[in-house]
Amino acid sequence: MKNRRGAHLLAALTTALLLVSCSGCDQGDGPVAEGRDYQWDKEAGASDASAFMNVAIPEGATQTKGAVQINPQEDVYLLTFVTSEKTAEDIAEDLRPQEPLKAQKTDFAPQGELFAHLGLPEPQTLKGVRWAGVCPPCVSDHRRKKAQWIDIYVETLQADRARVYLQAF
Incomplete structure (x- = not known):
């Protein structure tokens, strides 16, 4: 009983x-x-991602989108826009990566779908996309002291235009 x-x-x-x-x-x-185990901050956008990365959205940029994914350990900030090829390369250089933009292999699947949240393909899946990554604390970039890592992908479009994809945590 x-x-x-x-x-x-x-x-x-x-x-x-x-x-x-x-x-x-x-x-x-x-x-x-x-x-x-994550959710999207419904009130965050391009300006929030830009501020976190300390990357200015270029004047005249189009198709600007941004988002913040809230995670248990560290949030992910996404920013994308279309600008001139030269400006995209300047932004990559200003991040101070150890290596310049280089062709990205597309024979692997990205981890998760982040940019799909913004209605875009994942940059790692695009042919001809160039990539650079940087650890701001590792290169003593005090301008970006909030970010531990930033990925930049540059997709060449038409007529000297490029889509910039930035992802940071």
Whole structure:
């Protein structure tokens, strides 16, 4: 009799814990609902990503988009825009990478879909895209003291235009 009462108590406790952990599961945009441990900051955009990376959006840039993905350990900041090829290269150089922009192999899948959130393909999947990465603290770039890492991808478009993809954490 005592074991049966204990089993019922354990079942009730388990059910209560399950209900509490699933509260909000039907909202559709929470991390639990989609089986992930992150969420998108619905109020953050290009200006927030630009400020975090300390990268100015060039005057005359078009198709500017940005987002912030909130993660348990470190947030991811995304910024993209279309500008002149020269300006894109200048931005990459200003990041102070150890190596200049170089062709990126496209024979691997990106980790997750970040830029898809902005309606764009992942830059790692694009043919002819060039990449550079930088650790601002490693190169003593005090202008970017909030960022631990910044990836820049430059996709050449038409008529001296390029799409810049920036990703930082």
